[in-house]
């Protein structure tokens with residue numbers, strides 16, 4: 346039996362009637378740009394994150410871009426971030442004319458290693474951008490402490506971590522801004538691109554909000570040069586339906602993770618580490634193996650979905666060549682990039698399918 350890495354059709358089947366009705370409602374009221382559903386979703390995601398305000402934008406990438414911009418990041422500045430993430434985390438820094446400064450990761454969580462941040466901070470450093478990778482928050486206490494001491498902004502890349510917690514506090518509520526993605530494969534995924542910035546500060550909210558409409562306030566009076574980056578009302582309507590299920594879906598991912606953890610105990614497979622401080626939402630279940638290429642060949646043969654997140658750390662990306670990093674600068678990221686592979690963990694995965702994945706992984710990794 347083939348098992349896909351993700352199957353969005355199954356999720357749609359469980360909420361088809363409500364989703365279809367929500368989309369039709371928007372088609373009828375025709376408030377396609379920043380309609381009432383966008384505001385409702387902003388309020389609900391802000392509440393879920395434990396902050397005051399939400400700003401719906403066109404993608405998770407734009408959420409990061411506008412948040413960094415609103416935090417004052419520009420040409421000549423440096424932004425410290427993880428060396429091991431989806432490309433957007435680094436790309437947005439360069440797009441603002443600033444320099445991304447890459448930091449190696451912790452070997453167990455794959456998140457930015459807080460111990461390595463301080464010596465990367467210079468007079469030019471403006472912000473720290475931790476990435477909450479795979480659904481688990483970075484170790485935020487030392488990061489916030491350093492940011493306070495050095496007066497740096499913190500922008501959380503929480504694209505994979507909506508609803509996840511660190512010591513009982515939600516992703517997106519630590520820094521000046523938190524950024525979420527509604528890319529379809531995220532725990533709360535839309536029917537296309539979408540994203541949201543959250544913040545607890547009214548003046549930051551006001552600035553980020555005008556950035557998404559070309560910097561205009563009021564309309565046609567441009568305070569700054571902004572963007573056209575708005576969450577579509579249709580997406581918001583769909584996301585409002587799905588939001589009702591988010592906690593239950595993330596719980597199911599956690600149950601699947603527990604089953605995998607137990608099944609792979611005592612094997613050569615390295616399972617993801619959920620720290621005591623974490624409520625991990627498992628956007629991905631990412632294992633590591635020394636014989637990863639054999640493992641992947643076996644999974645492919647058996648029709649089991651899998652993907653490497655991420656095969657090339659930032660220090661080795663061609664577009665960042667001019668930054669002058671060397672592979673040996675980042676031993677932990679390099680090892681992760683060589684060994685990790687993510688396997689199916691979506692909420693609708695059946696027990697029979699999960700058993701199939703477990704058998705396949707064990708038979709190859711033995």
Ligand SMILES: *Cc1c(COP(=O)(O)O)cnc(C)c1O
Nearest residue numbers: 404405406431433504505526528
């Ligand atoms: C998905 C993702 C993004 C970008 O989100 P998009 O909505 O695809 O633009 C940024 N950072 C991380 C860590 C992500 O996983």
